[in-house]
Amino acid sequence: MTDQTVLSNTDHRGVTRITLNRADKSNAFNADVMTALINALTNADNGSATRVVVLQGEGKHFSAGADLNYMKATAALSRDENIEDAENLARLMQTLDQLSKPTIARIQGAAFGGALGLICACDIAVAADNARFCLSEARLGLAPAAIGPYVVRVLGARQARRYFLTTEEIPAHQALTLGLVHEVTGVDTLDDTVDMLVDRLLKNGPVALDACKSLVARAIDNQPDADLIRYTAELIAELRTGPEGQEGLQAFLDKRKPNWIQDSSR
Incomplete structure (x- = not known):
């Protein structure tokens, strides 16, 4: 700058x-x-x-x-x-x-x-x-x-x-x-x-972190009514089926680090 x-x-x-x-x-x-x-x-x-x-x-x-x-x-x-x-x-x-x-x-x-x-x-x-x-x-x-x-x-x-x-x-x-x-x-x-x-x-998925921030912003101003429940259901479904969620789950099952964690030795 x-x-x-x-x-x-x-x-x-x-x-x-x-x-x-x-x-x-x-x-x-x-x-x-x-x-x-x-x-x-x-x-x-x-x-x-x-x-x-x-x-x-x-x-x-x-x-x-x-x-x-x-x-x-x-x-x-x-x-x-x-x-x-x-x-x-x-x-x-x-x-x-x-x-x-x-x-x-x-x-x-x-x-x-x-x-x-x-x-x-x-x-x-x-x-x-x-x-x-x-x-x-x-x-x-x-x-x-x-x-x-x-x-x-x-x-x-x-x-x-x-x-x-x-x-x-x-x-x-x-x-x-x-x-x-x-x-x-x-x-x-x-x-x-x-x-x-x-x-x-840095150990957490970037897309997931963005979703967490959006979830807090949405939840803080709303009671858990039908619209908010629907929003949370759609959010977790999107994350579970998205590439980052798929990678995170597979990495857990494979007992390895997910691909968003960089090598700290660099």
Whole structure:
């Protein structure tokens, strides 16, 4: 990518690491960063080489939220221009949330404001024990509008009410209790924990993982009525009869690795 505010690199296993690369600004967001993230995520999703996406921040912090100069600029925009800008942030969250590839957020240091939207839109979130989280928008007379649906889905309405309103900082151990992150580990073992999860994901069928994500998205908004039951029946039938399901079953019966697991000795 030519925009160095966001870096994207894919290794031989198909692990794409998308890195917020503004360490001198605590990886704060601006319009260029949002556009670069959308492009990087879209390219990863469309690229056949990508199996897993890890979203991370360079330096001491995952992301401090919105860049101060960017916030000043939005205050001078018209209402219509502000709507367009907010829709770009919403587009970023939706792109990440609906990515067909598994996503892991690797979090250290500050994760404020819009950064929580990114974390909640990822499938898996792993934090260092020095991480701290904050929905700080109300301090500025604002609300976490574009990221709100993703944060409420993760925290639930009761906890979202508290942290939207109080803007208090959430330490890593509390974020784990709230379900904001899946694991908390030491700073020195953060990469090891992320790598362990990447390895687990790479052992699973890519088509199956996409189907699992679609299943969760469908099930979370619907009661198990006749339509949902029919959807789940058709989904498993499609997977069982598809080439990946056939390969997975045959590999199990043959006591060998399925063809989507690469040789780790490379």
